[in-house]
Amino acid sequence: MESSVLNLPEAIRRSIWPQLISPRPLALVSTVSAEGVRNIAPYNSYSGLATSPPMLGISISSRKLSEKRTLQNVRDTGEFVVNLTPRFLADVMVQSAEDTTEPVDDFIRLDLTPARAANVAADRIVECPAALECRVTQIVELPPSRCLLIVAQVVGVAIRDEFYDEVGGFDAQAADLLASIGVDQYVSVNGETLTLPVTWE
DSSP, X not given: OOOOOOOOOHHHXXXXXXXXXXXXXXXXXXXXXXXXOEEEEEEOOEEEEEETTEEEEEEEEOOSSSOOHHHHHHXXXXXXXXXXXXXXXXXXXXXXXXXXXXXXXXXXXXXXXEEOOSSSSSOEETTXXXXXXXXXXXXXXXXXXXXXXEEEEEEEEEEOGGGBOTTSSBOHHHHTBEEEOSSSEEEETTSOEEEOOOOOO
16 A cells, blocks of 8 residues: 655645644643733643653744733743643633733633632633643743743642542543544544634644
8 A cells, every 4th residue: 555745835734734643632721921810722732741740741832923822821920721621612612712902811701610720820620621730841942833842740630520430530531522633623532523613823
């Protein structure tokens, strides 16, 4: 069987790359600014990096004229929360990507319930089945791209009681987590496929 080696233009690469690196788990990343304004944004470019201690990485693109609020807040505070995204919050995830001219409290804008994290200043999202409290260890530039890799240690985990399995672990199937499998294609752990507006640049 033969395979084609593709040398693709930018527009096509942007459509095929998200399909090749899939499924990618979705997170609603919550941060707080130095002024105390809470922000929530969707990300599908994060991954576990280490287990002892637990560490994860999240890739954030840097805009040409200004940094995204998530990146600004992470730089200023060194902390964030990765809230695992279930299927029933798919529409909220899309809404969270909508940019606002001025910083606003996204918990209010998105009608989500905040809860105090145990170890970081950013609040976690009560509606999410689990949340990872993260403290930044380094920010790495990834030239020639405009992306930066945020490397962080997980310093706390919150799991809703109904999503523990029979041996005390996290039940991802019961949580029906959402994953990205393309530019606007998504799939839930329980097998539902969805087409949603693009939430990334």
